[in-house]
Amino acid sequence: MELKVSHLDWSLVQSFLAVAETGSLSGAAAALGQSQPTLGRHIKTLEDQLSVTLFQRHPKGLSLTDTGNSILPAAIAMRAAMTQIANTAEIDAGDLSGTVRIACSVFAAHHVLPVVLAKIREHEPAISLVLQPSDDSENLTFRDADIAVRMYRPKQLDLITRHIAEIEMGVFAAHSYIQRKGRPENLQGMFDHDVVGYDTSPLMIDAMKSMGHTIAPDAFVVRTDNQSAYWELVRAGCGIGFTQAHLGRADPHIEELDIGIDIPSLPVWLTTHDTVRRIPRVARVWDLLAREIPRALQ
Amino acid sequence: MELKVSHLDWSLVQSFLAVAETGSLSGAAAALGQSQPTLGRHIKTLEDQLSVTLFQRHPKGLSLTDTGNSILPAAIAMRAAMTQIANTAEIDAGDLSGTVRIACSVFAAHHVLPVVLAKIREHEPAISLVLQPSDDSENLTFRDADIAVRMYRPKQLDLITRHIAEIEMGVFAAHSYIQRKGRPENLQGMFDHDVVGYDTSPLMIDAMKSMGHTIAPDAFVVRTDNQSAYWELVRAGCGIGFTQAHLGRADPHIEELDIGIDIPSLPVWLTTHDTVRRIPRVARVWDLLAREIPRALQ
DNA sequence: GATCTGCTATTCATTAATGAATGGAATTAA
């Protein structure tokens, strides 16, 4: 059965795309807020309407056929257009309510954004906020987040970016650690101490190398790649650590150490899509983030 | 009520686009093969989902609001993507059955295409053919036609075109006219005769001017802009007329006149969209048109 | 003014679509 475009059901393509991206009927059902039998029927109906096979069925889900792969880009284009429609409608509605989703690192989600979001909620009680922490190295996919807070300059060409602050870094240790082990006099002496580091992340090793010190990952006697947990390890007295200065200086159980090195500060950038930025509530949250984050970093 | 893109119903946009283009619920219902109340509901549901007003309601239909106009381009983009999906599926299906729609002038629909389409049907009985005659000056809208047969070179940049023939023109009169009025000796003498012409179309006047004769539209004692009816007027003996040579020479009631002028021939072009051309049944009909039309013009 | 035409809005019966529940298959872990 072949149908003219005007008689094809566009919503079946939405189901196709969800199954293609999740790889299963149940995954797509969850993503669309529907049920697994419904998704199975939608795919079958679309295959019947187009007279082609779009998926191979497996016990563990579905994989795209060549034909399925051929039409995938057009399905993605339909979603982009649908997103444009939704964003345009929101801009025209001019409404300062609804949900704004903010993506940031796990560390910032623990130690920077909570007080900022409380402030935003105070100013805009009709706006709901969703915090989406992640340390994945991939860049934003704006299907899910409206605004991202990043500690590096975003490089994608179709984004709006704004540099809002610099985060000063410092060397810190807990009082409990200092009572047991004392203080290092300089960077060289620090390596006779316990230092908390990252496990697989090369960030700290690269920073040391740029200061003239080559160290191996296992020079760090305690290691984690989770940056929020990293700070808790330092606070618990596991060793000396590097973190954002505002955080260490605000903690009464922590002492800042002067080992004679000048650590480069971290930039803070906001980023979003041009069209999303024009949605009134997103614009409002953007402005408030730009104002409140620098304040929170004092 | 605002919904995430994944929870918006894409088929509502299809209804929006149909109403926007037809200007009424009943018109859109006819275009989509649905009912008027359904279209009304779909528009209301979409307005509720997006929290905007998309149309102003009038006794004679609906007009787009500014917001409605803002989202119209994205809705058109969705249809383009949906069309791409349907075409891609058809190409992959590789099926030599289904319907092919052919657009052409009213004249060609009477005197050229019928014998050609009979020949195509003979070769491909599984392919249904729809002939869409029109003398509107607008170019093809390929939502409705797969292939167009044109007597001029199509100018759109995204089309595939092919020049397949030249149509020789001639001057003709019916025996009944010649018995009453005789034959003109040359072009000058012809204007002492009854000449059948076009009413508002400047084609014939422009052709005369390019041959050095300036005449007024009312110099034609019988006039019509319908080219197929034009030929019937000549055949009935209303006067001398200009038409395609293959037609006049094939008619036993018609005599060709030699008045010493050389009328430029008409080109015949086939045209279609690149993606549509790759659909197997369209490709097949294209090839057969390219072969059979020149034969029909002998 | 009366009538016709073409449209939208609403109601109600009918049809279609949906989801909870269940069964079957394949894979993995104990």
Place this chain on the structure above:
DNA sequence: TTAATTCCATTCATTAATGAATAGCAGATC
């Protein structure tokens, strides 16, 4: 080998969507 997990396919009761019919409105025509 058995049990658990994760998936798709199917059935049946429920819900949602649809279309025929009707009413109302505005504009054009006689």
